[in-house]
Amino acid sequence: MGAVNVTNVFKRYGTKRALNGVSLSASKGYITAILGPNGAGKTTLIRIITTLINPDQGRIEILGKDPFKEKNVFNKIGYVQELPNLPPFLSGKELLSLSARLKGVNKEDIKRVLELVDMTENADKKIAKYSKGMIQRIALAEALLGCPEVLIMDEPNVGTDPILNLKMRDVLNHMRREGVTIVMTTHELEEVRKMADKVFFLFQGKVFFEGSTEDLVLKFLGIRVIIETQDGEALLSLLKKLDYVKNIEFESNKFFVELTEDSREELLREIVMRGIRVKSFYLNQDLEKAYEMAIREARAK
Ligand SMILES: Nc1ncnc2c1ncn2[C@@H]1O[C@H](COP(=O)(O)OP(=O)(O)OP(=O)(O)O)[C@@H](O)[C@H]1O
Secondary structure, rough: OOOOOEEEEEEEEEEEEEEEEEEEEEEOOEEEEEEOOOOHHHHHHHHHHHOOOOOOEEEEEOOOOOOOOOOOHHHHEEOOOOOOOOOOOOOOOHHEEEEEEEHOOHHHHHHHHHHOOOOOOOOOOEEHOOOHHHHHHHHHHHHHHOOOEEEEEEOOOOOOOOOHHHHHHHHHHHHHHHEEEEEOOOOHHHHHHHHHHHEEEEOEEEEEEEEHHHHHHHHHHEEEEEEEOOOOHHHHHHHOOOOEEEEEEEEEEEEEEEEEEOOOHHHHHHHHHOOOOOOEEEEEHHHHHHHHHHHHHHOEE
């Protein structure tokens, strides 16, 4: 069982079906990303997990407890909402002091979370004067007060610059090393590729795919390897002989090879056995393209 479990959740807004039987499980100490196009139901799901809205049907379990019934589980959960709406008249530090008091967290922890998100220097500025990125950081700091075991984030990368994304990644990797379970929705595929251990792809209120990003690429893009070599002719003649090679394209000394099945190990062995010199051999991890193909396939169903 995961640290966060969602079982068969349904939700309608009037006649609009937002969630149509969603089940997912986020393992303890891993980063789980919920992906999907606009309107897929991601925010609705996060709002149900955090009990901001009720499901029409289905069950939520966090750290073995039903958050709708056992509110004290929230002592162990940090939540960063989409585009956090923080009181502009407070400074970052005042906001954290207030939150620490409400959560019953020691004031010492404020220093720790400010350092974690690199906001110590801006802590005394009013939130009204913060950039979007600073607001995201202080919202994350607030969520991290009291060392939560589960961190839930709705689109933490909206409006953030690449440097902040780097910082955010650092903080989240640090949390993961500490055993924190992270569940996030995002449209930032590059972040997903770099960080997520598992993805759930939502489409029209249903889980259309679950697995690692590598699984997503393999399933929707096929098995495409990129091989760099100086022995182009020898490689080409070998590739033409192999029945599991579906398509070959090349550009100077770079070969793009599509396989009919996952025969990567076999192919590499053949190359090495023939003494073909290879500079690099890797799976084409074009997550964006795979995501586009997944959406196309989901729409066609
Ligand atoms: N309060 C509401 N009233 C009516 N319909 C709603 C409400 N909130 C969401 N919806 C509808 O429910 C569906 C799911 O919306 P939701 O916001 O959960 O999707 P999302 O995947 O988070 O989208 P986005 O990526 O655009 O944030 C959409 O069709 C949306 O229009």
